[in-house]
Amino acid sequence: PVVASAVNEPTNTTLLNAAYDIWQQYEPETFPGIENVNAYALFTFDATWLLIRSLEQLCSITNNRSSPCLSIVNDSFCFNRRLLDSSSLFDIINTDTFLGVSGLVQFSSNSTDRVSGIYYVVKNIQSLSNELNYVPVLVWSSLDAWTQHSQQNTVIWPGQSLVAPTGYATIAGVTLRIAVIEAPPFTMTQQVADTNGIITTKLVGYIPDLLAILQTNMGFIPNITLLPANQSYDGLIDDVANHVYDMVAGDVTILAVRREQVSFTDSIYDNSLRIIVRNTASARPDFWFYLRPFSLGVRLCILGSIILSAILTYLFERNANDVLRHKSFLSKIVTSIWYPLGTIMGFGVDYSVRTGAGRFLTFSVFFLSLVLISTYQATLTSNLTLRQTQNIISGIDDIKNGKIPYGRIGIVTNSSIEAYYLQEISNGIRNFYPLRTEGAIFTSLLSKVIDAAIMDEGVLEYETSSNYCNLTLVGTGFDPSAFGIVFQKNWVYEQVLDVNILSLRESGTINNLKSKWFQSNTCSQSSDI
Missing domain, CATH: 3.40.190.10 (Periplasmic binding protein-like II)
Structure with missing residues (x-):
């Protein structure tokens, strides 16, 4: 900013000369001369003069009060002092208008800047007498915006041209x-x-x-x-x-x-989102899967029940049953074990019990068999359903319909994918499995922490065809979008960058780069990473 006198606007020369006289009278050694006083000193003087005028008016209004007009609270602590009538002082400042040494001074409650008397000058760098000089060419004020300077100097453009250049700023060498x-x-x-x-x-x-x-x-x-x-x-x-x-x-x-x-x-890069899951076709066969419905504790209980039933069968039937009575001791033990085992498995045995206690034991073992078979069937069905969950995912609609538990879906946080998930799938609920990096998608899938993840198509196609061969994409792309180079708003080189990007797209260079980096396929069907 410049003072009003720099653009031939009126200033209070009487006040300015009085201030210079006082300065020279009391501190002549610090007075630099009228021509050397910085313009910002004049702005400071007007701010101080406005404060003096406002305090003077405040005291004239509050003379009839019992308390002083400049009552200060917390005056024992200099950093916490507060003027009691500060609101009245601000009202006076916002309504006061005067001609100061820097120009017209006027403030408003809607702005912290002056609402009038604001001036800027644009200076043009010109070579005069083999020296570079800053020549004023344009003036801006709060009333007239940009106008030609009173000296009517001509703008000299690069190359000593009088014609304003067209096009856009060059970025070469920047x-x-x-x-x-x-x-x-x-x-x-x-x-x-x-x-x-x-x-x-x-x-x-x-x-x-x-x-x-x-x-x-x-x-x-x-x-x-x-x-x-x-x-x-x-x-x-x-x-x-x-x-x-x-x-x-x-x-x-x-x-x-x-x-x-x-x-x-x-x-x-034209992008869309895809879903990645484990490739179940390449998973290793799990020969122990059908033993998993029963935990180790349940298996031990079954074994204990068979042993106890065998002992009781031997005790109850060894003398009353002809099949056991004529056999050796070892044969009696084996036959006694065979009876509860065959009853539990449901295929029967080649002899019947003769005693009442034996019949009650048979009923108990048969009831245990029904409980075990029902439990095994229900648990196995549940496990098989869960095991086949990955195979029934056909696209984003399956995820929206909850065919995979939301907590088993991996999403990279603080990304556009998270924004899509919250808006289109969960209605703003962060019920997904949070991942910090794109690489965590693949490690979490392989370690079975998650069952599926949503990510950009280009990244997933590259990784599944080059590095993670036992992961696969399901469904088609959705939520089409685009990647772009980010730069600041109103960037001076925006146009030249956009022109070059469009040129690369039109010439096919962008497509060539896509073919080079996204169409590799080093995985084979037998890969197991």
Whole structure:
């Protein structure tokens, strides 16, 4: 800002001269001369003068009160002092208008800035007498916006031209702070050894290749920062909005809520969401699955019941039953064990009990057999149903209908996928299994922590065809979206970046990059990772 006199607007010269006289009278050694007084000192003087005028008016209003007009509370502690009539003082300030040494001074309760007497000057860098000078060419005020300066100086554009340039700002030679996030195959790291055997880390993938092409075409200097995989995507948006980075390049989805903070280029990758599950066709056969309905404790109880029943059968039937009476001791033991075992299994035995106690024991063992068979059948059916749950998922509709427990669905938090899940599936309830990184999707599926996950199609297709061969995608893509390069709002290089992205799409370069990084297939049907 400049004072009003700099743009030939009126100021209070009487007040200014009086202030200079007082300054020279009491502190002549500090007075720099009228021409050397900084403009901000004049703004400060007007602010002080406004305070003096307002306090004077406040005291004239409160003269009839018993308390002083400048009553201060908590005056024993300097950082907690408060003027009792502060609201009245502010009302006076907001209604006072006067011509100060910097111009017209006027405030309003709706703004902390002056509402009038505000002026700005645009100066043009021009070469005069082999020296660079700042020449005023435009003036802005709260009343007239931008107008030509009173000196009517001509604007000299780059190249000593009098014609304003058209087009957009060039980015050649500009250093850009670019953040990329590790997410195969968009951005990956690779260890490379030079001729001297020194190993360095190199960025490879879809995004590094795209940035290299843009650098060649546009001429900017990239200062790339690799962020860890657990960096949240919403945090990246905040970093760009807060000018931590100039750009973020990666699998960042273009969302309306994100456009409120930052801007995006045209699509660099057309995306949709997919569902990933374990590939049950490649799972190892589980020969012990049919023993799992009974826990170890139940199995021991069954064994104990058979042994106890065998002992009781021997005691009850050894003398009364002709089958047992004429056998050796060892044969009696084996036959006694065979009787409850055959009764429990349901295929019967080749002799019958003769005593009442034996018949009651038979009834007890047969009843135990019914309980065990019913329990086994129910538990086995439940386990088989759960085991086949993954095979009946055909797409996103099955998840919406609850065919997989919501707590068994993995979602990367602070991402566009989480936003989709909360809006389209759970009605805002975070009942999913939270994952911090994309890599956690695959490890959680393989360790059977989750049964399914939702993620971007490109990432899942690459991982299931290159690294995780016993995971598979089900259904078709849904919720189509696009990835774009993130940059600050009203960025001066926005147009040149957009033009280059569109050019790469039209020339087929984007499609070539997709073919290079997303259509690999190193998995075989027999792979087991």
